[in-house]
Amino acid sequence: MKTKLFDYIDRDNFIYNLSGLTKLVAFICLTFSVMFSYDIRYIIFVLVLSFCFFKVSEISFRQIRTMMIYVGVFLLLNFCLTYLFSPQYGTEIYGTVHEIFRFNSRYTVTLEQILYQVTKILKYASGIPLGIIFLLTTNPSEFAASLNRIGVSYKAAYALALTLRYFPDMIRDYQDISLAQQSRGLDMSRKEKLGARIKNMMNIFVPLIFTTLDRIELISNAMDLRGFGKHKKRTWYAGKPLGKNDFLVMIFSAAVLAGSIGVSFFVNGSRFYNPFV
Amino acid sequence: MSEREKTPVIQFKDFQFQYFSQAEPTLHNIDLTIFKGEKILIVGPSGSGKSTLGHCLNGLIPFSYKGEINGSLRIMGQETKDMDIFQLSKMVGTVLQDSDGQFIGLTVGEDVAFALENDCVELDKMKDTVQKVTDIVDMGELLKSSPFELSGGQKQRVSFAGVMVDNVDILLFDEPLANLDPATGKTAIDLIDRVWKDQEKTVIIIEHRLEDVLYRDVDRVIVISDGRIAADLPPDELMAADILPELGIREPLYVTAMKYAGIKVTPDMHAGRLDTLDTEQIREPLLAWNRAQAKKEKPKERPVILEADHISFQYTKKRKILQDISFSIQEGEMVSIVGTNGAGKSTLAKLICGFVKEDEGKLYYSGEDMADKTIKERSEKIGYVMQNPNQMICKPMIYDEVALGLRIRGVPEEEIEPKVDMALKICGLLPFKKWPVSALSFGQKKRVTIASVLVLEPQILILDEPTAGQDYHHYTEIMEFLKSLNSRGVTIIMITHDMHLMLEYTPHAIVISGGKKIGDASAVEILTDRSITEQANLKLTSLYELAVSTGIEDPSSFVQNFIDYERGTRRNENETV
Numbered sequence: 090m091k092t093k094l095f096d097y098i099d100r101d102n103f104i105y106n107l108s109g110l111t112k113l114v115a116f117i118c119l120t121f122s123v124m125f126s127y128d129i130r131y132i133i134f135v136l137v138l139s140f141c142f143f144k145v146s147e148i149s150f151r152q153i154r155t156m157m158i159y160v161g162v163f164l165l166l167n168f169c170l171t172y173l174f175s176p177q178y179g180t181e182i183y184g185t186v187h188e189i190f191r192f193n194s195r196y197t198v199t200l201e202q203i204l205y206q207v208t209k210i211l212k213y214a215s216g217i218p219l220g221i222i223f224l225l226t227t228n229p230s231e232f233a234a235s236l237n238r239i240g241v242s243y244k245a246a247y248a249l250a251l252t253l254r255y256f257p258d259m260i261r262d263y264q265d266i267s268l269a270q271q272s273r274g275l276d277m278s279r280k281e282k283l284g285a286r287i288k289n290m291m292n293i294f295v296p297l298i299f300t301t302l303d304r305i306e307l308i309s310n311a312m313d314l315r316g317f318g319k320h321k322k323r324t325w326y327a328g329k330p331l332g333k334n335d336f337l338v339m340i341f342s343a344a345v346l347a348g349s350i351g352v353s354f355f356v357n358g359s360r361f362y363n364p365f366v
Numbered sequence: 367m368s369e370r371e372k373t374p375v376i377q378f379k380d381f382q383f384q385y386f387s388q389a390e391p392t393l394h395n396i397d398l399t400i401f402k403g404e405k406i407l408i409v410g411p412s413g414s415g416k417s418t419l420g421h422c423l424n425g426l427i428p429f430s431y432k433g434e435i436n437g438s439l440r441i442m443g444q445e446t447k448d449m450d451i452f453q454l455s456k457m458v459g460t461v462l463q464d465s466d467g468q469f470i471g472l473t474v475g476e477d478v479a480f481a482l483e484n485d486c487v488e489l490d491k492m493k494d495t496v497q498k499v500t501d502i503v504d505m506g507e508l509l510k511s512s513p514f515e516l517s518g519g520q521k522q523r524v525s526f527a528g529v530m531v532d533n534v535d536i537l538l539f540d541e542p543l544a545n546l547d548p549a550t551g552k553t554a555i556d557l558i559d560r561v562w563k564d565q566e567k568t569v570i571i572i573e574h575r576l577e578d579v580l581y582r583d584v585d586r587v588i589v590i591s592d593g594r595i596a597a598d599l600p601p602d603e604l605m606a607a608d609i610l611p612e613l614g615i616r617e618p619l620y621v622t623a624m625k626y627a628g629i630k631v632t633p634d635m636h637a638g639r640l641d642t643l644d645t646e647q648i649r650e651p652l653l654a655w656n657r658a659q660a661k662k663e664k665p666k667e668r669p670v671i672l673e674a675d676h677i678s679f680q681y682t683k684k685r686k687i688l689q690d691i692s693f694s695i696q697e698g699e700m701v702s703i704v705g706t707n708g709a710g711k712s713t714l715a716k717l718i719c720g721f722v723k724e725d726e727g728k729l730y731y732s733g734e735d736m737a738d739k740t741i742k743e744r745s746e747k748i749g750y751v752m753q754n755p756n757q758m759i760c761k762p763m764i765y766d767e768v769a770l771g772l773r774i775r776g777v778p779e780e781e782i783e784p785k786v787d788m789a790l791k792i793c794g795l796l797p798f799k800k801w802p803v804s805a806l807s808f809g810q811k812k813r814v815t816i817a818s819v820l821v822l823e824p825q826i827l828i829l830d831e832p833t834a835g836q837d838y839h840h841y842t843e844i845m846e847f848l849k850s851l852n853s854r855g856v857t858i859i860m861i862t863h864d865m866h867l868m869l870e871y872t873p874h875a876i877v878i879s880g881g882k883k884i885g886d887a888s889a890v891e892i893l894t895d896r897s898i899t900e901q902a903n904l905k906l907t908s909l910y911e912l913a914v915s916t917g918i919e920d921p922s923s924f925v926q927n928f929i930d931y932e933r934g935t936r937r938n939e940n941e942t943v
Contacts, residue, residue: 254472266757272719274742295759296756300756313429313451316452323485326482326489
């Protein structure tokens with residue numbers, strides 16, 4: 090029941106109906122455009138876009154709640170650490186100092202630093218929903234088909250798809266094994282010391298590895314028997330032909346990327362947007 | 367079959383195979399010809415080489431499992447040594463045993479299309495073929511379903527369709543019944559039979575559940591023993607030949623019953639299938655035998671060790687897994703919990719062990735409420751053994767594995783050793799005390815997992831499918847071992863869908879269907895009750911049908927007589943050995 094995290098659920102809407110290739114291209118273009126630019130206005134624009142996509146994709150929040158908690162913690166940690174290690178980086182980049190508050194000579198709070206850190210957080214915040222959309226709305230097999238279409242060897246692509254496909258199974262195995270070991274007295278709760286817990290974890294991983302190896306032998310035999318790897322090429326049942334929407338989305342994402350680069354070079358003159366000069 | 371033109375499709379000539387990893391050949395001097403359109407059943411105990419024979423046919427030998435081949439094997443006139451696995455896969459389609467593990471695609475359609483994808487078939491044509499083939503196996507409506515939504519039988523249909531897309535001439539089924547409940551197994555045999563007749567394929571079935579396969583026509587049964595062909599006979603003659611029990615293969619129960627009644631089985635009795643059996647010839651001796659059996663007294667009442675009182679459980683609000691289950695198990699009983707896949711049997715076991723918590727109702731252990739007992743506390747009274755020993759064993763050495771439970775509990779090392787020795791001794795593993803786990807066979811590993819649970823001295827042992835995938839010999843070994851544990855006073859609860867196991871070893875059976883208890887009686891009463899067997903995907907035992915067709919008045923007591931008689935003879939055998 091807890092394994093829904095990576096399970097692909099089929100839905101019928103604009104995002105789901107796009108081909109995996111389109112989604113891959115759009116994901117790369119959009120993420121790259123926010124990673125490249127430090128212009129907060131442009132990043133907010135992409136952020137809004139990615140939330141729109143999220144809305145359209147109809148992914149339920151419950152499905153990604155755990156993931157979101159981890160992401161939130163990571164972002165918060167990142168925010169604090171950035172300040173801890175380089176509290177003056179903002180002023181270095183923007184070349185001005187607008188001090189608001191001072192703890193001591195090193196740790197001051199400046200408008201520049203706040204802008205820099207907020208920009209950085211927004212970059213992650215706009216990239217992550219895109220990643221989630223891509224992962225959850227793309228059928229692993231179709232994803233493999235798209236990778237193959239852009240030149241990745243189909244064996245590698247299929248291996249990746251199988252990993253995604255068997256991930257939920259492995260989690261199920263893990264839960265079963267963990268229960269059986271607990272019934273022998275293995276304590277996995279917080280009552281046990283960390284060292285002992287790590288040792289106990291090992292007692293679960295060994296059988297998990299063996300079970301997984303069994304699985305791999307079986308699946309690779311099944312694949313051999315049905316002719317996997319016979320030819321240099323293969324066709325894909327799950328592959329979707331590109332439609333009008335696919336081209337529109339790809340052109341649009343390329344335009345967003347071009348826009349990001351354009352804004353940096355022609356409007357700001359660098360990757361940073363500097364409102365302080 | 368005799369009128370049909372006989373074209374050989376598979377020809378073994380003085381064929382021998384030896385795995386590189388083994389000192390002795392696994393197959394010796396195999397001479398066997400299989401003709402076009404035949405339906406062949408290959409039986410043999412595990413380790414006899416029957417799976418190896420199958421691997422030679424589909425090309426996994428020598429493609430995946432390396433070894434030395436001598437002699438000749440021709441398929442459709444071509445020497446297999448000169449072909450690769452891909453050419454062979456166009457002639458021989460294999461349906462593997464574990465239909466769960468071989469489900470490659472994410473949906474039914476994709477899985478069926480796998481072979482076509484590898485052949486670079488265009489999408490439109492691929493979709494057409496997939497639709498056509500899935501219609502043959504009645505799965506055409508479910509092309510978009512994912513494997514998690516399918517039952518075991520449906521998954522097997524999908525793998526069946528997956529090999530038929532290649533339009534192969536020979537279909538090879540490797541233990542098709544292994545993971546299916548009795549009723550689904552019956553449907554699977556029906557389906558194989560239908561495809562064999564309608565599509566005119568050559569069909570080879572490797573299976574040790576002889577009786578279940580013989581429920582439909584089979585041309586010849588080939589018995590493999592120690593890597594050699596021990597018999598190659600039509601079913602009717604095989605039943606008359608009286609060679610199966612010696613080789614450790616279970617003959618159909620109705621045939622055993624006939625032998626107990628002193629009937630000499632002859633080919634003209636047509637004992638190959640129950641519905642072709644000539645009952646006229648056997649009625650009198652069977653009735654006489656049945657009259658001669660003494661009634662056994664009922665066992666004495668003993669104190670209740672485990673009691674469930676109106677238990678309900680659900681993962682989510684929508685779907686109730688268990689509803690209002692009550693039962694009581696007495697000390698020293700051997701009980702089977704049976705029912706279809708997903709009926710809630712495993713959840714019930716998890717509840718008893720404390721892995722999940724009941725929403726309503728109460729569980730009592732010797733009259734004591736278990737509600738606030740943790741998994742660890744329960745595990746000292748109730749041991750749980752999983753189906754697959756590989757899922758439990760986590761230490762490389764046998765001794766360490768068995769000692770693990772005690773070490774975790776901080777028992778001093780000098781107290782551990784005698785306890786481990788004792789557990790190993792009970793399980794017949796003492797000679798292997800210093801051995802690594804990897805040197806053991808599957809059945810021995812199973813016993814290691816039982817020893818590692820027994821070392822904690824539980825009063826109740828719960829086993830999930832203790833005999834899954836075991837041949838008759840190992841099955842008997844494991845079950846007799848459990849029986850001996852039971853006679854030491856351990857209460858044994860088994861989750862199973864093996865009807866033989868129920869009948870022979872568990873006087874008490876609890877049947878779960880759709881989360882409800884639909885039966886709680888003796889195994890004989892359950893397996894002779896048509897409405898319960900139908901609901902729970904079981905079958906009526908062939909003994910019952912034999913009794914009905916020969917006009918025995920009280921069929922259930924005939925079945926009970928058979929079981930009592932068999933336990934009696936087996937005990938005598940054990941004593942004489």
